[in-house]
Amino acid sequence: xxxxxxxxxxxxxxxxxxxxxxxxxxxxxxxxxxxxxxxxxxxxxxxxxxxxxxxxxxxxxxxxxxxxxxxxxxxxxxxxxxxxxxxxxxxxxxxxxxxxxxxxxxxxxxxxxxxxxxxxxxxxxxxxxxxxxxxxxxxxxxxxxxxxxxxxxxxxxxxxxxxxxxxxxxxxxxxxxxxxxxxxxxxxxxxxxxxxxxxxxxxxxxxxxxxxxxxxxxxxxxxxxxxxxxxxxxxxxxxxxxxxxxxxxxxxxxxxxxxxxxxxxxxxxxxxxxxxxxxxxxx
Amino acid sequence: xxxxxxxxxxxxxxxxxxxxxxxxxxxxxxxxxxxxxxxxxxxxxxxxxxxxxxxxxxxxxxxxxxxxxxxxxxxxxxxxxxxxxxxxxxxxxxxxxxxxxxxxxxxxxxxxxxxxxxxxxxxxxxxxxxxxxxxxxxxxxxxxxxxxxxxxxxxxxxxxxxxxxxxxxxxxxxxxxxxxxxxxxxxxxxxxxxxxxxxxxxxxxxxxxxxxxxxxxxxxxxxxxxxxxxxxxxxxxxxxxxxxxxxxxxxxxxxxxxxxxxxxxxxxxxxxxxxxxxxxxxxxxxxxxxxxxxxxxxxxxxxxxxxxxxxxxxxxxxxxxxxxxxxxxxxxxxxxxx
Numbered sequence: 001x002x003x004x005x006x007x008x009x010x011x012x013x014x015x016x017x018x019x020x021x022x023x024x025x026x027x028x029x030x031x032x033x034x035x036x037x038x039x040x041x042x043x044x045x046x047x048x049x050x051x052x053x054x055x056x057x058x059x060x061x062x063x064x065x066x067x068x069x070x071x072x073x074x075x076x077x078x079x080x081x082x083x084x085x086x087x088x089x090x091x092x093x094x095x096x097x098x099x100x101x102x103x104x105x106x107x108x109x110x111x112x113x114x115x116x117x118x119x120x121x122x123x124x125x126x127x128x129x130x131x132x133x134x135x136x137x138x139x140x141x142x143x144x145x146x147x148x149x150x151x152x153x154x155x156x157x158x159x160x161x162x163x164x165x166x167x168x169x170x171x172x173x174x175x176x177x178x179x180x181x182x183x184x185x186x187x188x189x190x191x192x193x194x195x196x197x198x199x200x201x202x203x204x205x206x207x208x209x210x211x212x213x214x215x216x217x218x219x220x221x222x223x224x225x226x227x228x229x230x231x232x233x234x235x236x237x238x239x240x241x242x243x244x245x246x247x248x249x250x251x252x253x254x255x256x257x258x259x260x261x262x263x264x265x266x267x268x269x270x271x272x273x274x275x276x277x278x279x280x281x282x283x
Numbered sequence: 284x285x286x287x288x289x290x291x292x293x294x295x296x297x298x299x300x301x302x303x304x305x306x307x308x309x310x311x312x313x314x315x316x317x318x319x320x321x322x323x324x325x326x327x328x329x330x331x332x333x334x335x336x337x338x339x340x341x342x343x344x345x346x347x348x349x350x351x352x353x354x355x356x357x358x359x360x361x362x363x364x365x366x367x368x369x370x371x372x373x374x375x376x377x378x379x380x381x382x383x384x385x386x387x388x389x390x391x392x393x394x395x396x397x398x399x400x401x402x403x404x405x406x407x408x409x410x411x412x413x414x415x416x417x418x419x420x421x422x423x424x425x426x427x428x429x430x431x432x433x434x435x436x437x438x439x440x441x442x443x444x445x446x447x448x449x450x451x452x453x454x455x456x457x458x459x460x461x462x463x464x465x466x467x468x469x470x471x472x473x474x475x476x477x478x479x480x481x482x483x484x485x486x487x488x489x490x491x492x493x494x495x496x497x498x499x500x501x502x503x504x505x506x507x508x509x510x511x512x513x514x515x516x517x518x519x520x521x522x523x524x525x526x527x528x529x530x531x532x533x534x535x536x537x538x539x540x541x542x543x544x545x546x547x548x549x550x551x552x553x554x555x556x557x558x559x560x561x562x563x564x565x566x567x568x569x570x571x572x573x574x575x576x577x578x579x580x581x582x583x584x585x586x587x588x589x590x591x592x593x594x595x596x597x598x599x600x601x602x603x604x605x606x607x608x609x610x611x612x613x614x615x616x617x618x619x620x621x
Contacts, residue, residue: 073416201362212369219373223380230387 001028002167003146003235013238018154021163025147029140035133047097049104050191053184056117057126059083060094060107066089068105076123081109100215117186125180132173172222204217286585290352293560297345298550303457303544304338304603305332306450310458312378312405313451315398317477323470324398326614328382328621330465333610335382337603339375344599350581351588355429355578356389356562363423363431364415367438371411377404386621409454410447414438417446418508420557421500422564425571429578432567442499445492452488452549457479457543460527463536467613478531478539489524513556520549 061081074086092102128174146153426434459550523545530539565571
């Protein structure tokens with residue numbers, strides 16, 4: 001959608017771009033919604049298999065008898081062990097997890113201090129990912145409305161621009177989710193079984209790890225830059241013109257089928273012509 | 284014959300398979316700069332274009348199998364050789380992207396840059412493989428805790444450097460023979476000269492390495508006493524090497540390719556013979572050796588992974604054969620070529 005919206009804005013390859021955009025829009029809308037459903041079930045799974053991580057995601061610090069609140073946004077404060085300046089739906093987290101506003105949800109203070117994950121990063125990343133996910137649902141629904149109801153989406157340049165830049169949001173959402181998942185699992189590398197501090201290689205000294213992190217960062221940034229460069233030149237170039245199959249050389253599918261059906265060699269297309277001549281003769 | 288010995292054998296097969304298959308890919312990379320103009324270099328890259336990825340997968344399989352079946356050896360080797368492995372990863376990354384990015388722009392500086400990258404990455408990767416093998420045969424300082432007790436530059440002693448050069452020469456020859464099969468006309472005539480040069484260099488380094496190994500590390504033939512059938516591998520190796528110039532002279536390049544593949548297989552076999560039953564030899568004390576018994580996973584794991592290998596290997600061989608069959612014949616540069 002990003003690339004085809006770009007073509008539409010630049011008024012290039014319009015025929016292909018409009019068709020491709022529509023296909024991607026419909027698909028995107030369906031998948032965005034599906035992501036919400038899939039994410040919901042995954043969060044439920046996390047609450048069972050890695051409860052401390054879910055508590056960090058949701059900023060659920062203190063054990064409560066009764067429902068746990070769902071923070072829509074806020075600023076988690078690890079020292080004071082609460083979420084500040086936020087808006088919460090009372091019992092909302094319990095409802096999402098257990099379909100019941102009053103069921104307790106495991107809180108961070110139920111785990112020994114050494115086993116608790118950091119809260120700030122997972123909380124922000126998780127909420128960022130969900131925010132982007134909601135944005136995708138919203139923007140694709142808006143897109144569907146303008147494409148199929150008012151049928152003037154391709155003139156709405158402000159909307160096309162949003163779609164061009166939304167590609168960044170998809171990558172950001174993906175990365176945010178991963179960061180939330182990985183940081184939220186700490187201090188475990190295998191939740192409940194192996195701590196990260198026990199899993200490190202004893203013979204690899206700190207400097208070597210630093211060297212390898214720097215090396216990988218450098219290589220990845222370099223390759224990313226090259227990739228952007230190559231992708232951009234491909235996008236600017238656009239799709240190549242379709243090569244239509246040559247009509248005159250060789251027999252077409254129709255002729256070949258006709259030959260198989262009637263080996264006497266009567267061509268189906270010629271048959272039509274004959275009928276026409278007979279009709280004309282009759283007149 | 285127990286599961287551990289079976290797995291030692293399978294790891295050897297995976298390693299030999301990797302060396303034979305990615306050997307010619309890396310060899311083509313080492314030879315890349317010997318081709319002079321853009322078309323020749325494109326032909327070289329396209330000869331391995333559709334195949335190199337599937338070939339490199341054998342390395343991943345070897346590493347994965349080592350991790351699953353002999354995790355202590357995997358841990359000690361990969362952590363102990365940490366920086367060397369990071370360098371190797373870098374080399375393999377750049378080998379891959381050089382091929383992919385080269386054709387995406389037409390500028391001479393762009394193509395020259397990726398040509399050099401392709402050459403340097405292929406050569407470095409091959410050299411590092413040889414250094415790893417050299418260190419494995421000689422032994423590395425491993426303490427009682429199964430951890431590597433040395434530093435990165437300890438790995439670059441003269442014997443390892445010599446063994447590092449051997450696969451560069453061997454894979455260049457193997458790659459040159461492969462290219463001879465895949466090219467035609469003037470380029471093929473040029474490549475015939477490359478084969479002779481590469482063969483000469485390989486013979487020299489091979490003889491030197493063999494003599495140095497037998498003198499400097501006499502323990503490598505210890506297992507021959509308990510398994511005299513291994514002498515067959517030595518004989519096969521010599522015959523295979525001797526057959527290469529004979530096959531080239533007689534204009535039977537596929538026969539030469541088979542011979543160089545058998546040479547590689549024989550060398551990997553001899554490497555296994557030198558190691559068995561150890562996986563990593565400790566230079567500090569033999570009781571700290573990592574063997575196929577003290578470095579292995581549980582018998583249950585070995586059994587399950589063996590089952591997976593028995594199911595997986597035929598599938599891998601079949602799809603590999605299919606892909607090689609589809610891309611048989613001489614290289615033709617088309618619209619979608621590198």
